[in-house]
Amino acid sequence: MIKKLTFIVTALAVVFITGCGSNSNNSTDGGDNKTKHKIAYVTNGIDPFWDLCAAGVRQAESELGGVECEIHFPTKGLADQKSIMESLMAKGIAGIAVSPVDADGQTKFLNEIASQTKLITHDADAPKSDRLVYIGTDNYKAGRALGQLVKGAIPDGGEVAIFVGRLEQLNARQRRQGVIDELLDRPSQTLGQIKFDEVAKVFKGEKYTIVDTRTDNFVMDAAKSNAEDAITKYENLACMVGLFAYNPPRCLQAIKEAGKLGKIKVCGFDEDDGLLQAIKDGHAYGTISQQPWNYGYQSVKVLKSILDGDNSLIPPNKFIDLGYKSVTAKNIDSFWSEKKKMAALGAKKD
Amino acid sequence: MNKNTIGILSLFILIFGFTWYSNENFVNGYNMTNLVKWSSLYAIMGIGVAFVIITGGIDLSIGSVIGLVASILALAIKYEWNPTLTVVLLLGLSIVIGLMHGLLITKVKLQPFVVTLCGLLFYRGISRWLTDNQTMQYPDTEGLDSFFSGKVSLADSSFALASPFFFLVLIAIMAAFFLNRTIWGRYLLALGNNEDGARYSGIQTDRLKITAYVICSFLAGVSGLLFAYELDSVQPAQTGEFYELYAIAAAVLGGCSLRGGQGAIFGVIIAAAVIRLLRNSINLVGISTHLEFSIIGLVILGGVTADELIKRIVAKRRSSKN
Numbered sequence: 001m002i003k004k005l006t007f008i009v010t011a012l013a014v015v016f017i018t019g020c021g022s023n024s025n026n027s028t029d030g031g032d033n034k035t036k037h038k039i040a041y042v043t044n045g046i047d048p049f050w051d052l053c054a055a056g057v058r059q060a061e062s063e064l065g066g067v068e069c070e071i072h073f074p075t076k077g078l079a080d081q082k083s084i085m086e087s088l089m090a091k092g093i094a095g096i097a098v099s100p101v102d103a104d105g106q107t108k109f110l111n112e113i114a115s116q117t118k119l120i121t122h123d124a125d126a127p128k129s130d131r132l133v134y135i136g137t138d139n140y141k142a143g144r145a146l147g148q149l150v151k152g153a154i155p156d157g158g159e160v161a162i163f164v165g166r167l168e169q170l171n172a173r174q175r176r177q178g179v180i181d182e183l184l185d186r187p188s189q190t191l192g193q194i195k196f197d198e199v200a201k202v203f204k205g206e207k208y209t210i211v212d213t214r215t216d217n218f219v220m221d222a223a224k225s226n227a228e229d230a231i232t233k234y235e236n237l238a239c240m241v242g243l244f245a246y247n248p249p250r251c252l253q254a255i256k257e258a259g260k261l262g263k264i265k266v267c268g269f270d271e272d273d274g275l276l277q278a279i280k281d282g283h284a285y286g287t288i289s290q291q292p293w294n295y296g297y298q299s300v301k302v303l304k305s306i307l308d309g310d311n312s313l314i315p316p317n318k319f320i321d322l323g324y325k326s327v328t329a330k331n332i333d334s335f336w337s338e339k340k341k342m343a344a345l346g347a348k349k350d
Numbered sequence: 351m352n353k354n355t356i357g358i359l360s361l362f363i364l365i366f367g368f369t370w371y372s373n374e375n376f377v378n379g380y381n382m383t384n385l386v387k388w389s390s391l392y393a394i395m396g397i398g399v400a401f402v403i404i405t406g407g408i409d410l411s412i413g414s415v416i417g418l419v420a421s422i423l424a425l426a427i428k429y430e431w432n433p434t435l436t437v438v439l440l441l442g443l444s445i446v447i448g449l450m451h452g453l454l455i456t457k458v459k460l461q462p463f464v465v466t467l468c469g470l471l472f473y474r475g476i477s478r479w480l481t482d483n484q485t486m487q488y489p490d491t492e493g494l495d496s497f498f499s500g501k502v503s504l505a506d507s508s509f510a511l512a513s514p515f516f517f518l519v520l521i522a523i524m525a526a527f528f529l530n531r532t533i534w535g536r537y538l539l540a541l542g543n544n545e546d547g548a549r550y551s552g553i554q555t556d557r558l559k560i561t562a563y564v565i566c567s568f569l570a571g572v573s574g575l576l577f578a579y580e581l582d583s584v585q586p587a588q589t590g591e592f593y594e595l596y597a598i599a600a601a602v603l604g605g606c607s608l609r610g611g612q613g614a615i616f617g618v619i620i621a622a623a624v625i626r627l628l629r630n631s632i633n634l635v636g637i638s639t640h641l642e643f644s645i646i647g648l649v650i651l652g653g654v655t656a657d658e659l660i661k662r663i664v665a666k667r668r669s670s671k672n
Contacts, residue, residue, distance in 0.1 A: 046478075046587050048485045073483070075587065167640075200638035215639045218588060220581050222629070225388060229633035232381040233373060246485075246583075253582065257501075258380050274487065274583070 037307040039095040040070045040088050041299055042081060044124065049245060049270060049292050052339070053123075055346030056296025060304075067304045077101050085113055094307055097135070097299035099123035103170070118306050122299045124171060125319075127192070132306060133314045135298050135322065137290045139171040140191050142324040143178015146267060146288045149326060150183060150208070150239050153265035153285035157207025158238025161230045163251060165218045165244040167199060175243050175269065176213060183208040211237070216247075223247055227254035231264070239265040239285075242275075249274030252283060271327070271339050279332050286328035289335065293342045294322045355617040357657035358604055362624050365649070369631040376634050379508030383501070385623075385630055390514035391576055393622035395593060396600030397525050398569030400618045401562040403601050404529075404542045406610025407455065407462035409563065411469030412570040412597050414477070415444055416590030419574030421477040424486035424584045433494050437575060444571025445564055447473070452560030470594070477586040485585050488578060498579035514576050518619070521569065526615040538562065542610030596625055603650060624653070 041057045043050040054071050061069050070088070074080035078101045088096060095118035100106045103126035110129040113119050118132060125134040150160060160183060164172050173196050180197055181189065184205035189195065197203065203210040211234050216222035227250050230237060240255070242248035248268030252275070255264050266284035268275050271292075278284035298320065302313050313320070327335045369376045395412055402409045419440050426436040447469070454465045488495070501510040529535035541548040541555050549555045573593075578584055602608060603624065604617030628646050637645065 046483050051484065075478075199640060200636070212636070213639065214633065215642075219591070220583065220585065220589065221388065221391075221577070224581060225384065225629060226633060228384045229381070229630055232375050232378060232384075233634050233636070235375065246585075249583065250581075 036066055036068045037094045037304060038068050038070075038092075039097070039300065039303050039307070040072060040093050041122075041296060042072045042074070042084060042088075042096060042098040044074065044081065044099040044101045045077070046073045046075060047245070048272070048343075051346040052271075052292035052342050053296040053346075055342040055344075056293035056298075057300050058296075058345055059293065059342075060297040060300035064301060064304055066308075067300060069300055074101075078106070082106075082109060085109075089113065089116055093117055095119070095303040097122050097303055100126045100129075104128065118303060120299065120302060120306075122295050124169075131318075132311075133302060133318045133320060135295060135302060135320045137324055138191050138321050139174035140178045140189060140194055142269075142288050142290065143175035144182040144188065145178075145324060145326055146175065146241065146243075146269060147179045147182025149267045149286040149288065149328070150179065150241060150265075152328070153267055154208075154238045159209050159211045159234050159236050160239045160241060161211050161234060161237060162213040162241045162243060163223065163226055163230075163247040164213065164215055164242070165223075165247070166215050167213070172243055179241060179243075180210055183210060218246075220246065220250065223250040224254055227251040228258070231255065231258045231260065237264055239267060242266070242268040245270035245272045245275075248272065248278075248284060248287065252278050255283075271335075276327075276332060276336050276339070279327065279329060280336070282329065286326060289325045289327055289339075290322065291325055293346075298322060355605055355614050355620065357660065358617055358620045358624060358653065361649075361653045361656075362620050362627065365624065365627050365631055369627070369634055372631075373634045376630075379510070381630070381634075383508070383510045383512065385626060386515050387512035387580070388626040388630075389619075389623035390512070390518040391573060391580065392596055392600060392626055393518050393619040394514065394521055394569055394576070395573045395597035396604065396618040396622045397521060397615060398566040398573075399594070399597045400601040400604070400606050400613050400615065401525070401529075401538070402462070402566045403598070403606040403608060404538055404610060404613040405559050405562045406542050406545065406608075407559065407562065408466065408598070408608075409451070409566045409570075410463065410466040410594050411447070411451070411473060412566070412573075412594035413590035413592055414470045414473035415447060415567055415570040416574040416577055416593055417584075417586060417588075418473040418477045419444060419571050420578035420584040420589050421481050421486075421586045423575065423578050424488060425481060427488055428486065437494065440575065441568065441571050444567045444574070447571075448564035448567030449560065451567065452563035455563065456556040456559050474587070474591075477589075481584075481586040483586050485583060487583050495579055498576055499582075514580070517572065517576065521572070522615055522619060525565075529613065529615060534558065534561075539611055539613070542612070544611075596622075599650060600625060603654065625650075 050073055057069050057071055061067055072084045074084055081101050096113060097120045099122055103124060107126060107129045110126050110131060114130040120133050121131045122135040125136060162176055162179065167173055174194060177194055177196055180203055184203055199213050212230060214226040216226055223246060231254055240251040242251050248266050249272050251266050255261055261283050268287045271289045275284055275287055279286060305313050399409050399412060422440060423436060451465050451469060454460050455462050498513050501512050503510040537553045538558055541553060541558055545555055600622040601618050604614060604621035606613040628649055632642050632645055
């Protein structure tokens, strides 16, 4: 028995040592990689939005040089994101750009990561953590810009309904508040100190009335039937506002089936092809794009400069605002061709 | 009519009346068109899983089969395969999936819960892998669009019957006939009540069980096509997610016992309609969107409890009369 055990232990030891040996050989083989910073771009899930971000990452990687970037899409939320980041740490990654699923709950974990590597946040911030900088969009301002699109779509005023995946996400709440504040002509609020209005309330302004906000928890048939039900309930509905990428196309489907194309206007967020086509065809008024590829590009650029020892890209308030773009019939063609280019790049496999 | 069906029908009428009272637009043609359409889509899944539940089994993979079918369809359209042939192949694929489930459960003697849970994970993964997890759209192809998501308007009204409704009628008639009018249907119920007893009396229980899983996956495949054309878009990671739970809820609420041996097709249809009606009602009455799930859960629980209590009272009276 003891003989057997000794044999097994020796065998394992040999395998282990040779294994280690071949590993270290591998790493010296790639002489090129040695000079490159290894960084990771971690999203908060899977979505076409993230593919466009990935396109920006790839573009920066090839344009800037000197970095090698892994892109990770956690499929099952918080737990998945955490284990991905843990294995990145185990691999000894030099820098991570992450979009935290739950900023407040993850603070402690993010601080652990930040103590061992260069950590920045993108898309969603974790303001209480030790991340070096946050790259994102002021979603409140973007919401106000969306409100302005609604004003352009129905200048004479009317009833507006809002559709969104879920309001637990900070960016969704900020966007919604921006739309409401803009339509009610309220003064602008500062990001970080925004007072959020209740969900189940009707807001009546001088010209515009926000009749409802419905959530669908990312279930597509619920997104569509919410839109259908709003058309049934509000006979005088003038404009539907979709806050997540898939909402406007579902609204447009419901409007089409109700025979009210053009009668009920649609304004949205992000750059779903269905919505862009409708803007081109005149069935939707416009959309606010965060130009996701900028997220990816800037994340790589900032991480690279930090790793090169240059912190000049980090502003004092630790927030790099990438802004947004209002897309209407006027600039739809140029915007769409840029998106197509980026989508093709993002879908390309390594 | 089955006693369980009367219970669920009363619940349906109650919510219908309440919603109508709260918002008169509820009964307009457009809304009724939508309600019938969504109820039909859910009922088709419910009928499928009802067969499995009658045998005392369960199928957790329905949502993933829907996702897989919808994803492959989108890919096929993208690569310009013959759409009609693709549809036939996909229905074949869902039959094969059901056959695999049935064989693993009866011949390898694995638990239905485990087999179909692994199915849930496996098919979802395959959908995401095949499509690179890209959201895809369905352009109109050779009239298949109007076949699966077309509408037939009724004269002079805004009410129209959508394709899923016609599918449901056909499927429901066939399912009810199979269950109530054929010897196989009676065997299926007997098998659910007492599997050993059924086997000892010479019923080929394995073959029947396999048939039940094949029917279930096949109807999931049909639903996958219908959902795909209804939504004109597929998200490989999300399309169909959790639909099995709605299907199982519809089957159980409609009178199928999870212990097996009981089931009524009409009840399942009404129960699916109740689930959709609740959503519609919550939106139209204007209840906070955050309360949606709680209300659906509470009403279903209330309905099932009331049903159980009424059944007990009736049974008590009957026994005291005797």
